Amino acid sequence: MKQVLKNLRSQVKLLNSLYYLVFLTFLMDLSIVGVLNINFLNANYIKVIFLSILAIMKIFVYGGFYGSLVDFCSGQEIFLTFRRFKQNVKDVWGSYIILSVFIWILYLILITNIPNCGITILSFFSYLDIVFCLCLAYLMIGKQYPLTRINRRFFDLEFLCSIFLLYLAKIVLVHVLESSNMGLAIIDKMIALMAQYFHFLLFINISTQFIKHCPCAIEDRQRPEIYLVSPVVSGVLEPIINNILGSLLGFFYPPVFLIISALTPKKYKIKEFYNRFWRDEYYQGNKLVVITCYTVNAYEAYSIAKGFKEKGSKVVIGGVHVSFLPDEALEFCDSVIIGEAVGAWEEVIHDYEKGDLKKKYYGLDYLDYPDSVQKELMRKNEEISSKLIETSRGCKFDCEFCTNFMMCGTQIRKKPVKDILSIIKKVRHKYKYICFLDANIFNDPNYFFELFESVKKLNVKWMASCTIDIAANEKALALAKESGCKMLRFGYEITDRSEEMKQGGKFSLANKYSALTKKVREKGIAVTAFLIFGHDSDNFKSFIDLVRFALVNPFLTRSVCILTPYPGTRLYYRKLAENKLRNLNWMEYNASRFVIKHDQLNEPLYEVIIPLIFNLIFFRPLTYAFLFAVFYALGVVIFSIPK
Ligand code: SF4
Structure with a gap:
């Protein structure tokens, strides 16, 4: 009995972590009952339309939820992602509909043959709840793992006790609900919600039992795991945007995850953490944890590394920031990868398996990607592959404030054109709009001509830096x-009147910026502009120039950052030598704070007016229209509420 209660406790914990989905499924059912009871002035077709919409929504929510529960029970996932949820809907909806229809048919047979049996559809579904959950779990888990035949050992005493308890609780609640004459709608709803809760608990219980008796699932659970973590940046607003938009719309997928997945031996199971707020439950012992770190998320990266180390996992940190400050990172982790993962990762894995991780690993040979990376890219689903199309690494320029040159080396590494084309061909049916990841798509004109002459035939749309x-x-x-x-x-980084033009390189074209931008626009290509304020020569007049430049040129969007000396850049070392760095608090290295002491600027003032001017004044008309619509709708709602 002790074991039964212990198992139930962990299953309750699992279900509680997804409480919002229990509530959502309950709301779906409630809405369906509500629509059935509403009288649409005899316009039954409206009722049918509403019911059809709700039925589709119900299949979506239930399908995704059942699938997620199986994922959690089998340990395949430890948090919910929208991408996985959608996949689960695709996998489960057929089985869910067949089983539901089957129970409905049984019910219809029953009431046509025994009209006075007095069983409602709610009770009937509850009586068959065990059968429904058993069949659904069997079908779903059977899709993922080859199941062995169900034998007597499957129905052990512990399992029978727990499903009996849950089943009993559910039946009692349904009977209380049906015989309730308290007249208090809220109490009825609470009872119905509890019955719903027990239904899902029963499903978890049965799924766990299947997984316990499935050799492949057990084997899968015992595989060593690697956690890949891309922490969200510290702060308030950005993490929220990152988290919500990132996980719902799949905005961002860290490219290094693809490379590590490709280079890792297949015996490892890989779990990816990105676009997500960190929770203490994610900390586990006995894992190899790889964290990717750039300056502005360094604080988060170090705190996650510390949490995993305390649990007994091995932690490796890589990325731009730690490549230049490895000793700082080593205070929080076991090893640091300096440079690129390609060329270092195989050695990390080898040493990890020997239990002998070194402090520093070097990926500074700037190797071409091995074939396995291309294969992994082709293997990933279209949604991810479409976000990871990169034609070359490196940049032909060497701007003082950019880490690209230091991280990617002096040589531009171009990928074979045929590889790029095969990825585009793979994704173009689903994703017509391709966003190239390159730092500079026009690194090599000859390569550009060769590549885009072929892309031209593929009928896609694209954008790039x-x-x-x-x-x-x-x-x-x-x-x-x-x-x-x-x-x-x-x-652009500077304006066409900036003193910094003298630096040469990319800036030598600055006096032609407006004319060149006009040419691009005349071709019908939209332009988004990146500008930087806070260069050595900048002053109040430069700021006015910046506003003018942003205003007179036909940019689709323009963003202005404050010059930030990221570790590893020439600018960082120069400012460090000049003793011009305000602090080394990496959370402030977010391009909206002045971390450089400036001789001619009132820094706090510009920190306020730059976002004010460039976020408000340069909002596009569509944004204004949208805001107007939102405020108008709010006004209508507020003023139409009866007093
Ligand atoms: S052109 Fe862009 S990518 Fe190239 S070095 Fe300059 S800032 Fe970096």
Whole structure:
């Protein structure tokens, strides 16, 4: 009995972590009952329309939820993602509908043959709850793992006791609900919600039992695990946006996850954590944890590393920030990867298996990606593959404030054109809009022509980061347009009147910025602009120039950042030597704070007016229209509420 209660406790804990889905399924059922009881002035077709919509929603919510419960029971997932939820809906909806229809048919047979039996559909479903859960769990788990035949050992005493307890609780609640004459709707709803809760608990119980008796699932659970973690940035607003938009719309997938997955031996199970607030339940012992760290999320990365180390896991941190400050990171983790994962990761795995991790690993040979990375990219689903199309690594320029040159080396590494084309062909049926990951899509004009002459035939639309020198090349610009380019993101960084033009490199084109931008726009390609304020020569006049530049040029969007000396950049070392860094608090290195002491600027003032001007004044008309619509709707709702 002790064991039964212990198991039930852990299952209750699991279900409680998904309480909002229990509530959502309950709301779905409640809405259906509500629509059935509403009289639509004899317009039954309206009722049918509403019921059909609700039925589809119910299948979606229930299907995804049952699938997620199985994922949690089998240990495949430890948190819910929208992507996985959608996948579960696809896998489960058929079985769910068949079983529900089957029970409905049984009920209809019963009441046509014994009209006075007095059993309601609610009671009937409850009596058959065990059968429903057994069949559904069997079908779902059987899809993932080959199940052995159900034998006598399956129905052990512990299992029988627990399902009997849950089943009894559910039946009692349903009977209380049906015989309730308290007249208190809220109490009835509470009882119905509890009955719903016991239904899902029963399903978890049965699924857990199946998984316990499934050799493949057990084997799968025993596989060593690697956790890949990309922490969200510290702060308030950004993590929320990152988390909600990222997980719902799948905005961002860390490219390094793909590389590590490709290079890891298949015996390891990989769990990915990105776009998500960290929770203490995620800390586990006995894992290999890899955290990717860039300056602004360093604080989060270190605190997660510490949490895993305390649980007894081995922690490796890689990424731009720790590549330049490895000793800082080593205070929180076991090892640091300096440079790229390719060239270092195989050694990390080898040493981890020997139980002999080194402090530092070096991936500074700037190797081409091995074939396994391309294979992994082709294996991933289209949603992820479409976000990871990169044609080259590195950049032909070497801007003082950019880490690209230091991280990716001096050579530009181009991927074989045929590899890029095969990924585009794979994803284009689902994702017509491709966003290239390159730091600069126009690194090598010859390669650009070779690639986009072929892309032209694939009938896709694309956007990419680029340098403005593409506009000086008529042919390249024409080819970009013909091959489906819809938007180019230019890092202008300075204005056409900036003193920094003297630095040369990319900035030498600054006096032609407006003319070149006009050319791009004339081709029908939208331009998004990135500008930086806080250069050495910047002053009040430069700020006015910046506003003018952002205003007179036909940009689709423009964002202005404050010059930030990220560790590893030449700017960082220069400012460090000049003793001009305000602090080394990495949370402030978010491009909206002045971390450089500036001679000619009132820094706090500009920290306020830059976001104010560039977020409010330069909002696009569509944004204004949207805001107007929201406020108008709010006004209508508020003023139409009867007093
Ligand atoms: S052009 Fe862009 S990617 Fe290249 S070095 Fe400059 S800032 Fe970095």
